[in-house]
Amino acid sequence: MSNRNDYNQNSDAGRTEEARDQERRLRQKELDRRNTESDDMARDGDPFEARSNDDHVYEKGDMDMSIKADIPHGAAGHGALDSKNLPRSTPGWRIIIQEIIADKLALFSLILFVLITAYVFGLTMFLDRQQIVLVDLFAINQAPDETFRLGTDYGGRDIFGQLIIGTRNSLAIGILVTLMSVGFGIVYGVVSGYFGGQVDNVMMRIVDFFMVLPFLMIVIVFVTITPSYDIFTFSFMMAAFLWTGTARLVRSLAIQERELDYINASKTLGSSHGKIVFTQLMPNLIGIIIVNGTLSLAANIGIESGLSFIGFGFPEDYPSLGTLMAYATNSQTLQHRPWIWVPAAIMILVLMLCVRNIGEAMRRAGDARQRQA
Numbered sequence: 001m002s003n004r005n006d007y008n009q010n011s012d013a014g015r016t017e018e019a020r021d022q023e024r025r026l027r028q029k030e031l032d033r034r035n036t037e038s039d040d041m042a043r044d045g046d047p048f049e050a051r052s053n054d055d056h057v058y059e060k061g062d063m064d065m066s067i068k069a070d071i072p073h074g075a076a077g078h079g080a081l082d083s084k085n086l087p088r089s090t091p092g093w094r095i096i097i098q099e100i101i102a103d104k105l106a107l108f109s110l111i112l113f114v115l116i117t118a119y120v121f122g123l124t125m126f127l128d129r130q131q132i133v134l135v136d137l138f139a140i141n142q143a144p145d146e147t148f149r150l151g152t153d154y155g156g157r158d159i160f161g162q163l164i165i166g167t168r169n170s171l172a173i174g175i176l177v178t179l180m181s182v183g184f185g186i187v188y189g190v191v192s193g194y195f196g197g198q199v200d201n202v203m204m205r206i207v208d209f210f211m212v213l214p215f216l217m218i219v220i221v222f223v224t225i226t227p228s229y230d231i232f233t234f235s236f237m238m239a240a241f242l243w244t245g246t247a248r249l250v251r252s253l254a255i256q257e258r259e260l261d262y263i264n265a266s267k268t269l270g271s272s273h274g275k276i277v278f279t280q281l282m283p284n285l286i287g288i289i290i291v292n293g294t295l296s297l298a299a300n301i302g303i304e305s306g307l308s309f310i311g312f313g314f315p316e317d318y319p320s321l322g323t324l325m326a327y328a329t330n331s332q333t334l335q336h337r338p339w340i341w342v343p344a345a346i347m348i349l350v351l352m353l354c355v356r357n358i359g360e361a362m363r364r365a366g367d368a369r370q371r372q373a
Contacts, residue, residue: 096290099365106361113354116347120168132161133317144339151339153327155316163343166319171351173235173320174301180239181300182293185246186282192247193254194277200251207244215241220312234314238303246292253285291362298355305348321348 100106136156144151150159192203222237223229229237257263258281266276282289301321307313308322316323324344328334333341 096287096362096365100358100361103357103361103364106357109354109357113351113358116167116351116354117171120164120171123164124168127161127164129165129318132158132165133319141337143337150343151337153340154330154333159324159340159343162319162324163321163347166321166324166344167347167351169231169314169318169320170301170304170322172231173238173304174297176231176235177238177242177300177304178293178297180235181243182246182289182296184239185243186250186285186289188243189247189250190254190277190282190285193251194258194273194281196255196258204248204251207247210241211244213241216307219307223307223312234304238300242296242300242303246296249288249292250285253288254281257281257284287362287365291359291365294355294359294362298352298359301348301351301355 100110134157136152139148139152139156141154142148142152142156148158148160150163152158153162188203188207192200218241219237226233262280263276266280271280304313304320305322305325308320309325311326313322314320321344325341325348328341328345
């Protein structure tokens with residue numbers, strides 16, 4: 001019985017060894033077949049397959065080029081994407097232009113706003129303000145005719161000339177206030193959000209102080225105690241209190257941006273804070289800055305017109321849209337002489353709607369979800 005068991009074990013071991021030898025022979029045969037097939041060309045799906053008939057001795061640079069030649073288009077190195085073939089993102093200014101062109105109402109508003117601005121600024125170069133605001137007792141409250149295209153007011157002054165000069169003044173004040181307030185608010189907010197910590201805490205307390213001040217009351221007091229002022233002085237006075245909203249908005253965006261990888265990489269490379277803030281951080285906020293500036297322009301024109309309407313803007317000899325609207329406080333003028341105040345009201349409405357439509361298009365340009373919708 002013992003001999004029989006030994007014989008069975010020896011025969012099993014022999015068969016196992018024979019199976020292993022056969023498996024090794026089949027594996028070697030398959031490798032030989034594959035090497036034979038790959039002598040002239042690479043196998044499908046294996047760009048790194050060697051070519052047995054290639055007798056060229058490759059240097060390091062040649063090997064790199066031969067490998068890259070076999071890599072599918074769009075890949076290089078160790079599976080990385082080729083930077084030259086990467087899809088480039090559309091610049092922000094081009095997105096804004098495309099959005100405005102796609103929105104016919106915004107495009108019409110932009111063209112109309114540019115035409116009005118160019119017309120009033122160009123025509124005022126040929127108008128004499130002193131002659132227009134000169135009182136003429138023989139032409140009081142005249143209806144529109146060939147001499148006075150929009151009639152005259154209670155002092156015999158030409159309404160058309162006052163409308164052109166008043167629109168120019170209101171636009172100039174709105175643009176100057178927007179440039180000063182938005183420009184200062186951007187720099188202030190970016191610096192506060194970028195540095196953070198105690199710097200941000202101190203700068204935000206200053207913002208809070210300016211926000212709690214009664215802006216309109218201070219402007220009224222300034223106008224009352226100042227005997228004479230011009231467009232630049234009045235614009236600076238308004239901008240001194242209207243930069244806080246932009247500063248808070250830009251600060252919140254700068255806090256988010258400073259945590260991104262490109263800011264950390266710039267710090268690691270040793271770039272100065274000024275270079276990071278003004279050449280890397282601020283350009284990434286340009287879309288929000290443009291939208292905020294556009295909407296601030298409409299608000300600033302409205303504020304100036306409101307102050308002039310209540311008598312704390314420019315005097316009558318320095319007309320604006322608000323001073324023309326102030327004529328409507330007289331009940332007789334309101335009911336029986338609409339040519340005095342209606343053109344100014346229409347001009348304010350048109351300017352506000354134009355700026356609003358342009359601002360909405362720019363806001364959509366800065367929001368990818370609304371562009372896709």
